[in-house]
Amino acid sequence: MPSRLVLDTGPLITLARIDCLDIVGKLPYEFLCPAEVRRELDEGEAAGHPRVAPGWLAVRSLSSPLPAAAVIALDEGEAAVIQLAVELKAGIAVIDEWKGRRAALAAGLEVTGSLGLLGQAKHRGLIPAIRPLIERAVTEGVRYHRDLVLAVLRAVGE
Numbered sequence: 001m002p003s004r005l006v007l008d009t010g011p012l013i014t015l016a017r018i019d020c021l022d023i024v025g026k027l028p029y030e031f032l033c034p035a036e037v038r039r040e041l042d043e044g045e046a047a048g049h050p051r052v053a054p055g056w057l058a059v060r061s062l063s064s065p066l067p068a069a070a071v072i073a074l075d076e077g078e079a080a081v082i083q084l085a086v087e088l089k090a091g092i093a094v095i096d097e098w099k100g101r102r103a104a105l106a107a108g109l110e111v112t113g114s115l116g117l118l119g120q121a122k123h124r125g126l127i128p129a130i131r132p133l134i135e136r137a138v139t140e141g142v143r144y145h146r147d148l149v150l151a152v153l154r155a156v157g158e
Helices: 009-017 021-025 035-046 068-073 076-087 098-106 114-123 131-139 146-155
Strands: 004-007 030-034 057-060 092-094 110-112
Touching: 004 076, 009 021, 009 035, 009 114, 009 131, 021 114, 030 035, 030 076, 035 057, 035 076, 076 092, 076 098, 092 098, 092 114, 098 110, 110 114, 114 131, 114 146, 131 146
Parallel strands: 004 030, 004 092, 030 057, 092 110
Antiparallel strands: none
16 A cells, blocks of 8 residues: 555544544554545534544645536545545545545546555554454444455455
């Protein structure tokens, strides 16, 4: 994985729901998000959702406005994640939603999501197992495709 990761709102919320923000923050990467993602998180907090503001997450502004076509096809946060990753040559976008993942791949980026970050945490010995975290995420209302869960569990030896 490249040393810079650009995160979308969804993975940050998922990691917060399962109390894994601190664990992921110990991974040896520079974690960035566009201002649009920070705004989505702040709007969620204003609507009564828990605050998601890990100290390891740096907020960056885009160097140019989002293209209208990108915002039509994706939500603003996802479009901004892809643009920021391309602008910074970060190489990897952390997006859970399939539409955003496909758009990031089409833009030439590597893609991972909340499960990929948890896999990295297990690989580095920061957590003993992923299965209980996936079960907790599902209990919290996060939806993963069954095949994705099976592939991740197989990849980490669970």
